[in-house]
């Protein structure tokens with residue numbers, strides 16, 4: 001039987017890297033992309049099923065070029081996992097337009113560029129899964145998140161919209177909403193992260209959700225995400241009060 005293939009962006013570190021190793025260990029072909037070629041090569045050298053395809057997702061034409069290369073090598077692509085993201089907590093407190101544009105360029109438009117690169121392939125193939133990695137920060141507004149949270153909210157809305165559009169072609173759109181996972185991204189946080197989990201934990205949950213289940217959203221750990229989901233249904237006044245208390249938010253005079 002031919003091996004199945006997954007393309008993972010954001011594969012050089014963190015959640016993307018752990019998921020690449022998980023799928024490779026399960027016998028899949030794995031194509032990994034990110035900007036740091038050295039890191040991709042290192043991962044590939046240690047896992048024979050993993051092949052590096054360096055890419056900056058902000059470059060639209062490169063996204064198409066790289067996907068062509070992946071298709072030429074593997075022929076059938078079963079799952080795409082688009083997980084590039086950036087977060088700079090120190091710059092999220094104020095409205096820094098250049099910073100917010102940069103966050104949207106990678107988190108939102110970078111993800112969109114890769115979805116566009118695979119759109120025709122999947123709509124013609126009439127099967128497969130496109131995964132958008134969002135965050136619990138996209139559920140509702142949080143303090144000190146002027147770029148990251150809004151970029152993830154936009155991805156949530158996009159994923160729901162594409163669910164209908166790709167669904168007509170029998171292509172599954174899947175949204176991943178991780179809680180706090182220990183990665184180079186969260187190592188920058190200077191607050192205590194509740195229910196912090198490892199990348200291996202995240203990879204297990206995502207693998208199970210993508211391969212064994214059919215749900216639209218994969219979210220974990222449930223002890224955190226269920227509470228946040230309940231909060232997200234509350235009227236704004238109650239939401240602001242509870243989240244303000246939980247995050248020790250203080251009004252500036």
Ligand SMILES: NC(=O)c1ccc[n+]([C@@H]2O[C@H](COP(=O)([O-])OP(=O)(O)OC[C@H]3O[C@@H](n4cnc5c(N)ncnc54)[C@H](OP(=O)(O)O)[C@@H]3O)[C@@H](O)[C@H]2O)c1
Nearest residue numbers: 010012014015034035036056057084085135180181183185
């Ligand atoms: N860790 C968490 O707690 C958490 C929680 C919720 C959601 N998430 C989301 O999960 C995803 C993975 O995050 P992570 O925590 O694993 O962080 P990470 O280790 O910093 O991974 C981010 C990945 O994105 C890649 N990347 C960034 N800009 C890129 C660009 N322009 N082109 C191509 N690749 C780019 C990075 O590789 P290069 O620098 O080599 O390009 C890296 O592989 C992100 O979308 C993040 O928002 C994480």
